[in-house]
Amino acid sequence: MSDTYYNPKDLKKFEDVGEFGPELAEKFFDYYGAVFEEGALSAREKALIALAVSHTVQCPYCIDAYTSESLEKGASEEQMMEAVHVASAIRGGSSLVHGVQMMNKTKDLSM
Amino acid sequence: MKSLKTLNHNLSDPAYQLHVLNNHSESLRQQPKFEEKLKDINLFPLRPTGIEIFQVNLGYMCNMTCKHCHVDAGPDRTEVMSKETLQHCLEALRHSDISTVDLTGGAPEMNPHFRWFLEEVSELGKDVIVRSNLTILTTAPKYQALPEFFAEHQVEVTCSLPFYNKSRTDRQRGEGTYDRSIKALKKLNDIGYGKEETELELNLVYNPAGAFLPGGQEGLENEFKRQLARKHDITFNNLFTITNLPISRYLNFLLESGNLDEYMDKLITSFNPAAAKGVMCRNTISVGWDGTLYDCDFNQMLEMPVEEDAPRHISEWNESELNSREIRINQHCFGCTAGAGSSCGGATT
Numbered sequence: 001m002s003d004t005y006y007n008p009k010d011l012k013k014f015e016d017v018g019e020f021g022p023e024l025a026e027k028f029f030d031y032y033g034a035v036f037e038e039g040a041l042s043a044r045e046k047a048l049i050a051l052a053v054s055h056t057v058q059c060p061y062c063i064d065a066y067t068s069e070s071l072e073k074g075a076s077e078e079q080m081m082e083a084v085h086v087a088s089a090i091r092g093g094s095s096l097v098h099g100v101q102m103m104n105k106t107k108d109l110s111m
Numbered sequence: 112m113k114s115l116k117t118l119n120h121n122l123s124d125p126a127y128q129l130h131v132l133n134n135h136s137e138s139l140r141q142q143p144k145f146e147e148k149l150k151d152i153n154l155f156p157l158r159p160t161g162i163e164i165f166q167v168n169l170g171y172m173c174n175m176t177c178k179h180c181h182v183d184a185g186p187d188r189t190e191v192m193s194k195e196t197l198q199h200c201l202e203a204l205r206h207s208d209i210s211t212v213d214l215t216g217g218a219p220e221m222n223p224h225f226r227w228f229l230e231e232v233s234e235l236g237k238d239v240i241v242r243s244n245l246t247i248l249t250t251a252p253k254y255q256a257l258p259e260f261f262a263e264h265q266v267e268v269t270c271s272l273p274f275y276n277k278s279r280t281d282r283q284r285g286e287g288t289y290d291r292s293i294k295a296l297k298k299l300n301d302i303g304y305g306k307e308e309t310e311l312e313l314n315l316v317y318n319p320a321g322a323f324l325p326g327g328q329e330g331l332e333n334e335f336k337r338q339l340a341r342k343h344d345i346t347f348n349n350l351f352t353i354t355n356l357p358i359s360r361y362l363n364f365l366l367e368s369g370n371l372d373e374y375m376d377k378l379i380t381s382f383n384p385a386a387a388k389g390v391m392c393r394n395t396i397s398v399g400w401d402g403t404l405y406d407c408d409f410n411q412m413l414e415m416p417v418e419e420d421a422p423r424h425i426s427e428w429n430e431s432e433l434n435s436r437e438i439r440i441n442q443h444c445f446g447c448t449a450g451a452g453s454s455c456g457g458a459t460t
């Protein structure tokens with residue numbers, strides 16, 4: 001048992017998650033593969049979206065994987081940082097926009 | 112920056128490089144050998160499919176010292192191909208149907224016999240490719256005049272540009288490289304290179320500025336075209352993506368940055384049988400600055416000449432014997448077979 005919850009080497013074991021349930025894992029990986037194929041969005045754009053989302057879900061495995069993937073697909077440092085800011089803006093904004101609910105409720109309760 | 116050779120660095124010894132690739136860590140010792148991978152797909156021993164490209168390394172002298180250089184080239188390197196050896200090359204070409212002559216270095220333009228040799232080769236009716244680092248075309252007046260000379264002889268110009276932005280390009284190839292490269296590209300465009308209406312072919316070579324693989328060639332080409340047109344109004348024909356092979360200065364980078372194990376692992380797990388079938392050593396011969404014959408430019412830098420039974424020097428040229436040789440391989444070869452494959456002409460699959 002490792003001393004930390006996250007071990008960089010575990011990223012490579014992702015494909016082994018089928019060990020405890022191959023059918024669903026296979027379905028997932030088929031879907032996953034199809035999602036990242038070149039489509040209406042380029043593979044580079046998809047890598048940048050994945051990079052942004054991985055910061056939102058704060059998954060170190062995904063940050064590791066999609067940093068490499070974005071570099072491989074030819075994204076620049078500026079583009080990668082902008083993607084992270086998009087994630088941050090949405091994260092921050094989504095908290096802030098709930099301030100409206102707080103304000104509504106406050107007004108409802110106030111004299 | 113000085114070359115590893117001038118620094119007397121232990122990685123300037125090719126035998127040591129091969130030792131590192133095979134034994135540096137437990138992980139490297141446990142990796143499958145390239146030979147085994149070829150055996151698995153019935154491709155061992157690896158043999159030529161027939162020489163189509165005659166690659167001449169005109170010398171290791173270069174005006175730059177890029178961090179990833181597999182040649183360990185630089186202004187401090189003095190190895191330059193002599194006129195006598197160049198004459199042997201012409202003799203070999205005269206008696207061969209080889210269609211393409213690929214001039215490389217270092218900076219091939221810095222060889223004092225460069226113009227003469229190029230003229231002789233094009234008179235033989237061969238297609239000529241010059242591998243230019245671009246910045247050389249912005250230095251002394253004699254180099255600045257080369258684009259017109261290239262156009263006159265319908266030479267294909269294949270230039271390195273690691274990235275479409277300044278920071279990443281300069282980090283790999285030295286401060287000021289990007290601006291000078293853009294200047295040279297504009298000049299080439301101005302005289303008709305890379306334009307649809309001319310036959311003057313201008314290709315760019317992309318190689319990753321770090322320990323990662325090149326992504327899809329087509330996607331990168333589109334992005335380079337878009338960005339270079341948008342920022343500088345530059346056009347070009349094709350982008351060739353090349354994987355960095357773990358030798359010489361790039362190997363030094365991998366070791367110093369602690370990326371060697373992971374990079375080798377990535378190359379090996381991305382082994383692609385289709386790419387293995389199309390490795391460039393199967394249709395290319397590489398002539399070293401002193402006339403020694405190699406299976407490829409990488410084997411040249413690792414001082415692995417063609418196998419003993421084959422003619423080993425350009426003065427002993429015998430094409431049919433060379434065509435039946437066994438290609439020499441080692442762990443660096445995984446760089447040619449990862450993913451979409453890598454060769455001087457880009458992806459191979």
Ligand code: SF4
Pocket residue numbers: 173174175176177179180181182183184185216217218244284
């Ligand atoms: S990579 Fe090319 S331009 Fe850079 S030092 Fe090596 S030979 Fe010269």
Ligand code: SF4
Pocket residue numbers: 390391392393406407408409410438439440441443444445447
């Ligand atoms: S490194 Fe040279 S010998 Fe090895 S596969 Fe590549 S081209 Fe062939």
